[in-house]
Amino acid sequence: MNTPNRLLFAQVIAHLSIILMVLFAEWWQWIVAIIVYFATGCLGMTMTYHRLLSHKSWSCPTWLERTFASFATIGLTGSALGWVAIHRKHHRFTDQPDDPHSPKYIGFLRAHFLSMYSSVEMRYVKDMLRDKFYLFQHKYYFWINIAWGVFLYVLDPMAVVYAWLFPAMVLWNAGSSVLSLSHRGGEPHNDPVLGWVVWGEGWHRNHHDNPRSAMFNNRGDIGWTLIKLIERKYDVEK
Secondary structure (H helix, E strand, O other): OOHHHHHHHHHHHHHHHHHHHHHHOOHHHHHHHHHHHHHHHHHHHHHHHHHHHHOOOOOOOHHHHHHHHHHHHOOOOOOHHHHHHHHHHHHHOOOOOOOOOOHHHHOHHHHHHOHHHOOOOHHHHOOOOOOHHHHHHHHOHHHHHHHHHHHHHHHOOOHHHHHHHHHHHHHHHHHHHHHHOOOHHHOOOEOHHHHHHOOOOOEHHHHHHOOOOOOOOOOOOHHHHHHHHHHHHHOOOO
C-alpha cells in the first residue's frame, strides 16, 4: 500500500472513531481529546509544520521544534517533508491550475478529504532534506504512528480513540476546512470562526497577503500568541 493510500486508510479509521467517542467516552476523555488536538493542531501543524517549517516565519530551539513536530506526527496529516512540499507549492500556484489544494480546480471533496493524493515534489523541500530528523520521520511515519497506537492500547484501549484517532479526525477536518472553505470563489478568505477553531489558520487571506509573517491576525490568533511567548522566553533572533 503506497503512502497516500495508507494515509487515507488511517483517516477512514480516524473518522469512524467518532462513533466510539459518542457512545462510550467519558467527560474527561473529551478533555484529553481537546488537549491532544491542541498539541497536534496548534503546536504541531500551524506553529511548526506551517509557520516554522513551511515559511520560516519564526524560530525556536531545535529541541522544541522537534518536540512540536513530533506532536504533528500523530495528527495523521502526513510527514513534515510531504506536508511542507505540498504547502509551498500551494503558495507558488495559489488558486491556479497547478495549486494542489484549490477547490476551484480539484473540487471541494478532493480539497477537503483527499489532499493526501497531492503530488509530493521534494524539490520544494531541499532545505529539509539535509535534516536527519525529518528524513527519519518521513521514512518511518506510519511505523511511528503504529508504535504510538500500541503504546496507547497498552495503557488503555480506549486511549487509542480519545488520545489519537478522534483528535486526528478533528485536525484533518479543521485543517482541510481552511483549504476547502477559505479558498472559496477562487481566492483566499478570512473566516474568524475557523481562526479560533484552527488556532489562527482561519485568517487565511491575511496569511496569503503576507506569508512570511508568523502573525495571521493580531487578535484571536492563538498560534501567534504562543509564538510571541516562546520567542520572548528564548530570546530567539528572527
